[in-house]
Amino acid sequence: MIRVMLADDETMVRVGISGILASVPGIEVVGEACDGAEAVELAQRHRPQVALIDIQMPKLDGLSAAEEIRRTVPETGLIILTTFSQDEYISRALRIGTNGFLLKSGNPYELIAGVRAVAEGGACLSPKVAARVINSFGGERRTRSDLALRRVETLTEREREVLALLGAGLSNADIGRRLFLVEGTVKVYVSTILTKLNVRNRVQAAIVAYEAGLIGDTT
Structure with a gap:
């Protein structure tokens, strides 16, 4: 069973993503956070295999939360899931050592495949993000x-x-x-x-x- 934690400050988004993941055999959502500080706390408590984290959240932004999770729960795979694909965000996410960067506008199957890949020790990049990384950095x-x-x-x-x-x-x-x-x-x-x-x-x-x-x- 792949244990996943989800962090997003928008309730409807959390409900939607959680519903998608909960419908997939072999994936369990073990925690949902509405801000970055709660995301760090839940990751430390549940130690999930994968953490899906939005960028813009209150109290602690998603990238700072990801950095703290990487430091304190290094075994958790990190996927940034966001509507923002600016180069500065992608660059910082890579420097932190995240395992993936997906856009909310992507296909749900892309999300599921990304979670599975990261849980198995792989990595995932949204095709649009991969193109920007390759062409811009x-x-x-x-x-x-x-x-x-x-x-x-x-x-x-x-x-x-x-x-x-x-x-x-x-x-x-x-x-x-x-x-x-x-x-x-x-x-x-x-x-x-x-x-x-x-x-x-x-x-x-x-x-x-x-x-x-x-x-x-x-x-």
Whole structure:
């Protein structure tokens, strides 16, 4: 059972998202918060596998709440779920080490898939957010691509295969099935990849995979 906590200051939004998740077998909503401070408290109390957090909330904004949850409950996967996709929010979310960034305007199936992916150790980005990350961060596109390629050159062939599948949003279990590896071995590969690429989390590693052109290698 995937245990999820939801934080949003709009009651109707909480009811809607909670209803979507509650209708899915294998997902349980264990707490709902209406402000950032309550979100931190509930995460510390329930220690959910996934926390869905809005950005603009009273008492403590969602990104500050996510940062505190990351510090005090590091095992909880963090997904920012919001109507705002400004570059500054995306950039800060990535620096904090969130596992996903989804837009409320997205398809409910995107939300469900994102929760499952993060619960299994994966990552998720709304397609619109992924496009902005790839096209907007780090300067001129060709420069980013060249830098990403140089970083990927430090990886072994198998590590590049794992990175490509990670970038495509696959969980450790899915990567293991695709490459005929046990999940523990995949975890070791992922840890080594993060270290070699000098990135904090799977989302940042996925961005490197996109910029290096590895995603097309997953078919």
